[in-house]
Amino acid sequence: MQATVERTDRATISDIIVVDADIHINDTPAALAPYCEEPWRKSLEILAETPSRYLDIPGFSPTLKLDPPIPGGHANRSVHTPAEMRAELTAIGVDIGVLFPDNLLLFAPLPNIEYAVALSHAYNRWLTAEWLDEEGLYGALLACPQDPVDSAREIERYAANDKVVAVYLPTAGVNPLWGHRTYDPIFAAAEAADLPVLLHSVTLVSPAFPCQLDQFENHFGRQMLSHSFAMMANLTSLIHTGVPARFPKLRVGFTEAGIAWVPYMMWRMDKYYQEYRRMIPFLEKRPSEYMKERMWFATQPIEEPDDPKDLVRMIDMIGADRVLFASDWPHHDFDHPRALLKLPMPIETKRKIMGENALELFGIPKPVGKIAGVA
């Protein structure tokens, strides 16, 4: 049974272009320091010498780690060079990937505005200078919610770079949520540059809604809600201030919350749109229609129901054109492309979800053949 599954997968993966909407590069203070403006470069140089833990560097990736360590579990992985990333993606059958940071997933709660701006510049310089020459690696610019006007200039600065294909909106702990009008310059710049914006969260305990996860006794509880609540809250925020109506060409992607929450939000928002339209008259159609038109949803961590057909139905409800494969490589809950490829779906649907949708969304030219070769 297992052998059969593997054989089918190999046959399938060998001719399907796999585009991965969410992979992570290890953005240490030491790596970013040379790209950072003074005096904040000095801060990064000090942090580079300070003992730090994974996704938990004071003044850089601030979070509260609340759990006692328990033996067992699996190691945290990180990727430090483009060549390493290329080799690892090839090993799992991914041809093309869109890069996100590790530590700067925790960027939004940094309160020092000038430092945050300098960090965002440094990350974008480092990303574009060191990572994007490697075949199949594309970048998402880091947006700086702490200074949306500067962030808009940053988007303009990189708009012509063919390997910059999106704008990453740091979502964990962002306050106010992304629908607030203060962020309009970022959306205007992204729309003008024809770059989709991608929301990405991470588990974080912070006073910013919906990250007040302090009352959960262990990480399981926090992990259940961190990404999914962040996506639901920010989707609601974007809709309730009319972002998709005010920016009619803006495309928005949601990552790392799986996809099963999406139909629920479509139906729930449509229901209350009927009741409360008078409060949100800028919407010209039902929220689900905006979602089906210009919002994309990345699969990881893909739900694993007992009956895989349930998941296929879920994908149909969202629309197979709006679902993007994502692995989240190299993080602890990454999905192998097989997790999607083994679903009972027509091959055309698999092609879309595994790669074609993303190529179109990101404007990436279709490679002539597999970059990842045949594993």
Add this chain to the structure above:
Amino acid sequence: MPEHVVGPVAEFPPGSQRLVRLGRIEVGVFNVDGVFYALPNVCPHQFGPLCEGGVTGATACSAATGWKFAWEREGEVVTCPWHGVEFDITTGRSLVAPDRLKVRTYPVVVEDGQVKVRL
């Protein structure tokens, strides 16, 4: 049932965990307190390299422990390095879903000072 000699018993001391390739398949050989076990190095979840994971005990908490955390099965649990699913080395069954998420176990014998795995 083809039998494969995987090496002299001295190379598999108690507490050891070794990967061996037997024809087309890779097998993890574990010595748990003097008793040998062998499992395929393929996790039934997303096919990660199960036997490359760490070997530890596992937490437990039930009416039997008075609903207090206990530490059990020291040295009998391997954790898949991909997504952390724990497997009982002695049975091949996962702790989270013993009947649904499990791997087979291969018989291991020690004869003439050699460790042999039967596929």
